Amino acid sequence: MAFSDHPMQLQPYLFESSYKKLGYSLFTDEQLDWANSDAFRPFIKIVMIPAGYRLMVDFTPYATTGPTLFFVAPNQFLKLLSGTPDTASMLFYNRDFYCVQIHDAEVACDGLLFNNIFAIPKVDLVPGVNSVMSTLFLNIAGELRLQESSAEEMIRTYLKQIIILSTREWKKQNLDNQPQLFDQAEKEFFRHFGRLVDIHYKQKHTVADYADLMGFAPKTLTNKFNRLHLENPNEIIKNRIMLEAKRLLIYTDQSVKEIAFQLGYDDPAYFNRLFTQKAGVSPAGFRKDVKEQA
Known part of the structure; x- marks a missing residue:
């Protein structure tokens, strides 16, 4: 699929090769129905949501008070309820492009970012982390736009950085504040x-x-x-x-x-x-x- 220069064009940047697929899309409150489409349900999703959005992940409601990353596994229930004119970003990809279970030794995120027993599918983006994550998302968009022969590996490298940094932040926000309990x-x-x-x-x-x-x-x-x-x-x-x-x-x-x-x-x-x-x-x-x- 092609993606025009208009930031709210509903067609995503998309990488496809054999069975591997990864896409990057932007949306605001005016495109929530599109972002809620069943077309995205089979994919792993990392969604960067600005402040002022309301959504449900696996039937639990969330309201963002600052930029937040949400991690949604395939067939997990995700519904964006309301938003603002501020732009949200969504990375979506299949396991053929990157499987966290296969690469668990590298990123150690399965059971934390995805499918954790605490049912916390998000990371709050503090200012420094928000800047880094925003840059990584934009780097992926840039690679998808250029469609260079080396784009796949570059995109995968950026995606791994997002996952590794998010895993560290998830631990800080949910476990590291209880060091006496969680070594x-x-x-x-x-x-x-x-x-x-x-x-x-x-x-x-x-x-x-x-x-x-x-x-x-x-x-x-x-x-x-x-x-x-x-x-x-x-x-x-x-x-x-x-x-x-x-x-x-x-x-x-x-x-x-x-x-x-x-x-x-x-x-x-x-x-x-x-x-x-x-x-x-x-x-x-x-x-x-x-x-x-x-």
Whole structure:
């Protein structure tokens, strides 16, 4: 796709090669419907939002009071509710272009920026960091515009810098203010637990399942969470299952019974009760309520 010089042109800068794809787009409050398009849903997204925007990520509302980066995995629920004339930027790419799981040793962001057990999908951009991030976004846009033969590797280098810097900031903002609770080993422990839940939640539903994967007794795992005043690991597992149920209710036409089976529940009635207990509304009621709000 081509992108004209007009900053609010709705066609993004786009890199495509074989199965690899990365795009860069700008939008304001006048293009929110376009930015909410299902066309972006299959992509990993890093969205730079200025102050004054309201949005939902996985059904949790956020209001930006300053520039903020949001990290959204494929098929994660993202809805921009309102904005301002100030320009927001969105990078979107597929796993063929860059997969954080494959490159985890390089960037160590999976389970922090994406799919973290704390359900914090954002980094607040303090002034110095905001300047660096803005430059990296613009560098990617420049490479996409030039379409030089070396553009792919340059773009990937800038993207890795965004991810690495964001991971450092996420830790500073959410973990480093509690050094007595979170040393480096504990940070890695919780990141590892979150990654395992995100991989196995459809088949493994109990604390014992994950304790076994991590080489702990179930009581040891639970006590570790309790000692750090974190949500019970059983609740984290159930919350991940219910989150996926909500996504499937919104993004597919599958029946509640089909969703229950897909999430590893042979008894749809039990699944229905669990969802109602966690969400405060039945699966059918949740689907109806969200579609009426769309």
